Amino acid sequence: QSALTQPPSASGSPGQSVTISCTGASSDVGGYDYVSWYQQHPGKAPKLMIYEVSKRPSGVPDRFSGSKSGNTASLTVSGLQAEDEADYYCNSYAGSINSWVFGGGTKLTVL
Amino acid sequence: QLQLQESGPGLVKPSETLSLTCSVSGGSINRSDYFWGWIRQPPGKGLQWIGSIYYNGTTYYNPSLNSRVTISVDTSKNQFSLKLSSVTAADTAVFYCARDSEVLAAFDSWGQGTLVTVSS
Numbered sequence: 001q002s003a004l005t006q007p008p009s010a011s012g013s014p015g016q017s018v019t020i021s022c023t024g025a026s027s028d029v030g031g032y033d034y035v036s037w038y039q040q041h042p043g044k045a046p047k048l049m050i051y052e053v054s055k056r057p058s059g060v061p062d063r064f065s066g067s068k069s070g071n072t073a074s075l076t077v078s079g080l081q082a083e084d085e086a087d088y089y090c091n092s093y094a095g096s097i098n099s100w101v102f103g104g105g106t107k108l109t110v111l
Numbered sequence: 112q113l114q115l116q117e118s119g120p121g122l123v124k125p126s127e128t129l130s131l132t133c134s135v136s137g138g139s140i141n142r143s144d145y146f147w148g149w150i151r152q153p154p155g156k157g158l159q160w161i162g163s164i165y166y167n168g169t170t171y172y173n174p175s176l177n178s179r180v181t182i183s184v185d186t187s188k189n190q191f192s193l194k195l196s197s198v199t200a201a202d203t204a205v206f207y208c209a210r211d212s213e214v215l216a217a218f219d220s221w222g223q224g225t226l227v228t229v230s231s
Contacts, residue, residue, distance in 0.1 A: 036218070044223075
């Protein structure tokens with residue numbers, strides 16, 4: 001069970017859009033539409049931002065959107081705001097006895 | 112509003128067993144649409160799913176930790192617990208408990224996390 005691959009860092013200026021990728025395999029990201037994204041501010045617990053590839057929980061701004069193509073999922077943050085600066089983690093169902101695998105995380109910096 | 116709270120020793124000696132409990136309030140653990148999971152995060156590193164348990168005691172573990180992990184549930188106390196045996200310094204991490212939603216296929220509610228350090 002290998003971790004999903006994310007870029008270690010991403011950045012953008014306020015108001016801009018930034019996309020974070022999450023690459024897995026056909027056994028996880030590519031095989032299921034069960035990709036979720038989490039936002040984590042320093043010293044805080046992760047917060048669910050996107051589930052089932054592209055769905056937003058109640059209360060999450062529509063500036064956050066998700067998509068998937070093949071074995072790669074993506075999180076796009078549009079209209080960047082200072083409070084979006086955080087670590088972002090992707091997560092995918094990986095089959096085989098209901099296991100879950102996370103990405104290594106991406107630190108998003110708002111310039 | 113659902114709240115999860117981890118509790119347990121913050122320091123464990125190498126080779127011993129790490130034990131944590133997650134207390135759930137604001138909702139019942141005895142529901143068929145949720146699993147209850149443990150996730151850890153070593154200092155400065157990423158998240159790792161440890162395992163999840165269903166209210167009836169059915170468990171699923173990370174294959175890489177399977178031989179050392181036991182997760183149990185006590186529905187009468189609305190709690191679930193983690194035991195990780197034969198710990199080493201590499202097991203030092205913030206441990207989170209979380210609700211694993213079957214409906215959303217995601218971890219939709221998290222505890223604040225508790226740091227467990229493995230050191231003699």
